[in-house]
Amino acid sequence: MPAPKNPFKAALRENRFQLGLWVALASPYAAEVVSGSGYDWLLIDGEHAPNDIPLLSAQFRAVSASASHPMVRLPVGDTVLIKQILDTGMQTLLIPMVESLAQAQQLVRATRYPPHGIRGVGAALGRASEFGRIGDYLQTAGDEICLILQIESRAGLAAIDEIAALDGVDGLFIGPSDLAADMGYLGKPGHPEVRAAIADAFERIKKAGKARGIMTLDLEQARDYREMGADFMAIGTDVTSLVRATTALRQEFLGEATSVPKKQESGY
Numbered sequence: 001m002p003a004p005k006n007p008f009k010a011a012l013r014e015n016r017f018q019l020g021l022w023v024a025l026a027s028p029y030a031a032e033v034v035s036g037s038g039y040d041w042l043l044i045d046g047e048h049a050p051n052d053i054p055l056l057s058a059q060f061r062a063v064s065a066s067a068s069h070p071m072v073r074l075p076v077g078d079t080v081l082i083k084q085i086l087d088t089g090m091q092t093l094l095i096p097m098v099e100s101l102a103q104a105q106q107l108v109r110a111t112r113y114p115p116h117g118i119r120g121v122g123a124a125l126g127r128a129s130e131f132g133r134i135g136d137y138l139q140t141a142g143d144e145i146c147l148i149l150q151i152e153s154r155a156g157l158a159a160i161d162e163i164a165a166l167d168g169v170d171g172l173f174i175g176p177s178d179l180a181a182d183m184g185y186l187g188k189p190g191h192p193e194v195r196a197a198i199a200d201a202f203e204r205i206k207k208a209g210k211a212r213g214i215m216t217l218d219l220e221q222a223r224d225y226r227e228m229g230a231d232f233m234a235i236g237t238d239v240t241s242l243v244r245a246t247t248a249l250r251q252e253f254l255g256e257a258t259s260v261p262k263k264q265e266s267g268y
């Protein structure tokens, strides 16, 4: 019996666009609520939300019962964290701030067992192998792991061709907010120079035959990114949706002018 199939990885390989949402409330209950909203994938954020491995795992389990595929972003590209999160059964990882081929090579190796990598062998204890009940887990796990690396700085852009060409890297995700900041446009991910850099990055990722990912809170920008060729894209977050909806509801009832902006740059 092999490791579970990864439907998100299969969709990327078949060029089927995947629409996602960021999940940053750090709550299994909230993640389960959102998992019924019909998104193809949900990004459980371990970088900008107060999550640790047990809480990430609980949100993963809450989402796994739905049709939405759980993707997890670790706070950093760390071999030990990758080992721990893969043992929980997560199969699709987003790693922030990747800026060199050497870093990317280390990250690929962290997702694979020897001799192809350095992932520690502890599957018998982990939910990933159904606690040892999946007999062929060690031999088949690697094929179903989807590794997405974030390019979100000028250094990352400079290394994008060699990172994208690396076997074991399934896609690259452009982080518009951090890229804008690094380019000197803090809080302005929609700046023309940032947009041009994203368009160029998408071209280069496509040329390498890898998937192109991105996120924005601005639907106009989202349509532009889709036109550019985004293969998977998040168009909002649970946190910002909750802030906007609860604020607008109160203002509507009280007849107050709404303070909820129609467009919201994902500039933070």
Ligand SMILES: O=C(O)C(=O)C[C@H](O)[C@@H](O)CO
Pocket: 022, 048, 150, 152, 174, 175, 176, 177, 178, 179, 215, 266, 268
């Ligand atoms: O740089 C970016 O943009 C991202 O990586 C996405 C943000 O981190 C996400 O938290 C929305 O602000």
